[in-house]
Amino acid sequence: MKKYKEKFRYLDARLKISFVVVCILSFLLVLCLDREWIFPEGFWKIAMIFLPLLLVGFTYLWIWKPYRRLTNQVQRFSDGYISLADLTDVEVAISPEFERMARHMNKIITATRTLDMSKRQAQYRALQNQINPHFLYNTLEGIRSEAIIAGLDNLADMTEALAIFFRYTISKVENLVTVEEELENCATYFKIQQYRFGSRIHLEIEQDEEDWDDILHCMIPKLTLQPILENSIIHGIELKLDEGKVTISISRTKSRLLIKVSDDGVGMNRETLDKLNAKLGSKEEEVKNYTQPEKGGVALVNVNNRIHLLFGEEYGMHVYSLENVGTSVELSIPVIYNENELKKKEL
Known part of the structure; x- marks a missing residue:
């Protein structure tokens, strides 16, 4: 009935x-x-x-x-x-x-309204967090100048790298940046970390020589790679007793950009890995309720959510890991060369 x-x-x-x-x-x-x-x-x-x-x-x-x-x-x-x-x-x-x-x-x-709200929130937070960035940059430049005068070259270089990193993170409010810009920011972040870890950590960028120039001009969400690189260092390599390496490899198909960030750190057990991938596979409304994710879960879920909001649920992130072997984070996003292409996809 x-x-x-x-x-x-x-x-x-x-x-x-x-x-x-x-x-x-x-x-x-x-x-x-x-x-x-x-x-x-x-x-x-x-x-x-x-x-x-x-x-x-x-x-x-x-x-x-x-x-x-x-x-x-x-x-x-x-x-x-x-x-x-x-x-x-x-x-x-x-x-x-x-x-x-x-x-x-x-x-x-x-989804469109959520994306618009997220954009407005991101822009508001960027403006809120600037707190007169010129004051911050001028202060760092002052420290760098004093370090050069005192002959402290390492301190001067570290201060300069920190200023460049903050300028990219705080001042640029764009949703999308080129792969080249994102890789440069990763290199700057890695340089800062090297002052802490020294020769214990290494970074390698695997290049697809045939498509590399084309790949560098592809656009991806800002701060996509750096949070993953940070997770690899802090939650993977730092916990090792010996040296470790992070490898970033980027390739492309006709319609997708495939990014893999791998480390040879401590990895994670099966239970932790399954929980993390479950969060990455969940819808945004479900994910936002997680307040204390496992290792680095906040950064990875944040990156994954932004990819879903910008490009759709068919794109995103998946993590592979073996305990005491290492971890690989793989991302799939559409090939886009300017923001107008993203607006067409939204329509």
Whole structure:
């Protein structure tokens, strides 16, 4: 009974049923008129009066009235009084296909609004976190100058690297940057870390010579690689007793940019790995509820969420790891050369 009730929520099903009923009644009427002896003549007079009234009342209550109610809802949506989600949550819908289309459109609109909100929040935080960046840069430049005068070349170089890193992280508010810019920021970050770890850590960039110039001009979300590089150093190599290496390799297919950040650190056990990949595979609404993820989970989930928001759920991140062997973080994003291509994808 519940199955049929759900089926008759749709006007297209009601129209089909009404058409079948009218056809059957018309056939029976013609058949019975051909055999007048079945019913007396007075019966047909009454039937010819009440049957059309019955059909009109049935059509009005079962089809026309719900149709007008649905039309009013669509009009209210067009006028901006209700949302698309309210339009999908109606007692009677036009058809299952229309309902699926409305729900799909609602997901697209919701995702677009979430992306716009995230952009505005990111820009607000960038502005908020600047705290007069010129003061910060001037202070660092002052420290660097004093270090050069005192002959402390290492301190001067470290201060300069820190200023470059802050300038990229704080001042640039773009959503997308080129692969070349992101790799330069990784090199700057790695240089800062080398002052701490010395020769214990190494960074290698694997280049695909054939497509490398093309790859460098591809655009990716800002601060995609540096947080992963940081995780590799802090949660992988730092815990080793001997030297360790992080390798960044980037290749491309016709439509996708494939990035892999690997380290030969301590790795992680199967349980930790499964939990992390489960978080990366979850929807953004579910992921944001995690407050204390395992090793580096916050940075990886953040990067993965931004990829989902910008490009869609079909792109993102997956982690592979073996305990005492190392960890690889693999990313897949679309090949894009300017932000206009991203706007076209959003449309």
